[in-house]
Amino acid sequence: MKKIFLFLAVAGTFFTSCSSDDDSNDGTPVTPGATAITLTSNVATVAxxxxxxxxxxxxLAANVTTTSQYFVNDVAITSNVYTPSAVGTYSVKAKNGTLTSAVVTVTVTAAPVVSxxxxxxxxxxxxxxxxxxxxxxxxxxxGTAGQYLILWDFNPxxxxxxxxxxxYPNDLYLTFALPIVPTGQDADxxxxxxxxxxxVADFSWNSTTLPTLLDAYVISNNVALLPEDADERAALIADVSLNITAIQFPTDTSTASNLAATYSVTLNDGKVVQGQYSGxxxxxxxxxAKAAKMNVAPKNVKLSKGKMHLAKK
Structure with a gap:
């Protein structure tokens, strides 16, 4: 009985070793009689x-893709699909049993910049x-008595x-202030x-002189980039700019309007929103809050005095 047990133990070790060799692709080619393998890539270059x-x-014209092992810059990868993480040129080879392919060179280019x-x-x-x-x-x-600001949202x-x-799945607001002077008084x-x-003007973020940008809010594909609370937004924003190079409002239904502008919102975490409009x-x-075309509550604007005067044309 001891001899039989010893034989089984040795046999088990033998078969385990053979299985390990097959898994590591160090044995003979999967196709008997094969003497060479060829590696190809579906494309030579990707962004x-x-x-x-x-x-x-x-x-022998046999497809041995699934039984081959792949190496990129001499480092083994887990499958025959490879997604590079950096721009550059990569050397790829395959092994199948004792056979090794010629090296194939593939190239990764920078992703195109969307404008x-x-x-x-x-x-x-x-x-x-x-x-x-x-x-x-x-x-x-x-903050100074007798001085007033008019606030507008630039809203693509x-x-x-x-x-x-x-x-409004894509909705962006840049709130800016302009100086304005009274043109009269009411009965009170x-x-x-x-x-x-x-x-036409260049607006910068929190400028000490007017005009100036006071706030920003961005919704992209129904997802808000910034919180609704004004103080929380301000803490996340590094810079905002708005450059209006042409503007004409319609005076009635028969007159044309025109606007040309570029803008950007930069956050402290490095995210940047860049925009352009012409039309x-x-x-x-x-x-x-019930104003037409508003899918968020009006934003709080931090001013020394928050007294609002109803505008009259």
Missing amino acids: LGGSFTFTVTDN PSNSFVLNNTNYETPVVGFGFRGIYEA YKEVGSGNSAT GEPTFTILFPT TTGYYDATG
Whole structure:
């Protein structure tokens, strides 16, 4: 009985060793009689983020892809599909049993840079914004008595549907302030104003002089990039810019409008939103939460005094 047990133990060790050799591709080729293998790639070049798929055949025309092992720059990979993580040139070879293929060279190029066109770009993804409107946010008394600010939202967006059922999957707001002076007084002695519309200008983030950008909010594919709380947003924003190079509002239904602008929002974590628009434009009332075309509550703007005066044309 001891001899039989010893024989079985030795036999078990032998078969285990053979199995391990097969798994490591150190044995004979899978196809008996094969003397060479050829490695090919489905493509020679991909942009970063793409993948290569490798195929191996032997000199007897047998496909031995699934039984071969692959090496990229002499480092084994787990399958015949390889997704590089960096730009560069890679040397690939395959082994099948005792056979090794010739080296195949593949190249990875930088991913093409997406440029905005009536859209904004985030993480190299383009988000269409075929409409830009200006939302009137109201007139506020500034920190110095007798000085006032008029606030506007620069608002590129994509509208899906219409009316009360409309949604805005891509929706960006840049709130900016312009100086404005009263044009009269009401019966209670409160100042009244004639609305001052945006003009050609460069707006910078939290400038000490007017005009200046005060806030930003970005929704891409129905996902908010920034929180709704104004203080939390401000803590995440590194820089915002808006450059309006041409603007004309319609004076009635028969007159044309025109707008050309570029803009960007840079966050402290390195994310950058870059946008461009060229086309018609218009304006809407954004002084209340129920204002038309507003899918977020009006944003809080930190001013020394928050007294709002109803604008009168």
